[in-house]
Amino acid sequence: MAEEKYDIQAMNKTLRKYMDKGRFIHTQGVRYTSTALAMAHGIDLEKAEVAGLLHDCAKCISDSKKIKICEKNDIPVSPAERENPFLLHAKVGAYIAAEKYHVNDPEILAAIRSHTTGRPGMSVLEQIVFIADYIEPLRNKSKHLPEIRRTAFRDLDECCYMILKDMLLYLNSRSAQIDPTSSEAFHFYEEVHEERRD
Secondary structure, eight states: OOOOSSOHHHHHHHHHHTSOHHHHHHHHHHHHHHHHHHHHHTOOHHHHHHHHHHTTTTTTSOHHHHHHHHHHTTOOOOHHHHHSGGGGHHHHHHHHHHHTSOOOOHHHHHHHHTTTTOOTTOOHHHHHHHHHHHHSTTOOOOTTHHHHHHHHTTOHHHHHHHHHHHHHHHHHHTTOOOOHHHHHHHHHHHHHHHHHHO
C-alpha cells in the first residue's frame, strides 16, 4: 500500500477552524465526491481528496483580504475578479494550500485554482474537483443535477460541458457578470461535445 504524502486528518482539523458550519459540510461533500470520481476515472485518490478538501480553503476570507493577499503575492487579478472579489477565493485558495497546508503538487494547486470558473483543457483532476463542487450531495440548485451527476461518472468532458452551459444560462438569467475564463471553458467543451456528435 502506497504511503500517504499528506496528513489529511490534520488538514481537515485545521480547515474546520477557518470555516463556518455550512462551508465545512459542503467541503466534506466535495472531498468525498472528488475521491469517488477519482475511483471511477482511475486517478490518484489522495490527490483528489486533498484537492477536494482544500478547494474552498480561502472562501471564508473577506473580499478585501483576498485582494490584499493577491497584491502582496503578485497574484494577477482580472477586471471581473476586482469587481467580484469572491471569485478570487480559488486563486487565493491555491496560494494558501501551498503556504499553509504545504501542498506543492502543481496538479492539486491547479485543481483548486480552476474549480470555480473552469478553464479550457482542464486536466482530469481539475475536471473532477470542478465537477465535484457542482454535484456534491447537498447541492440542489440545478434542475439538471440528476443527469449531470450520472454523466460525471461516465464522461468528464461531457459533464464539464453540461455544468458550464448550466452556469452561463443561470448567470445570464440574472444579468450577472460572467468571468471570461468560464466563457472560454464553455466554448472549449462545447466544441468537444459537437465533435463527438458529428
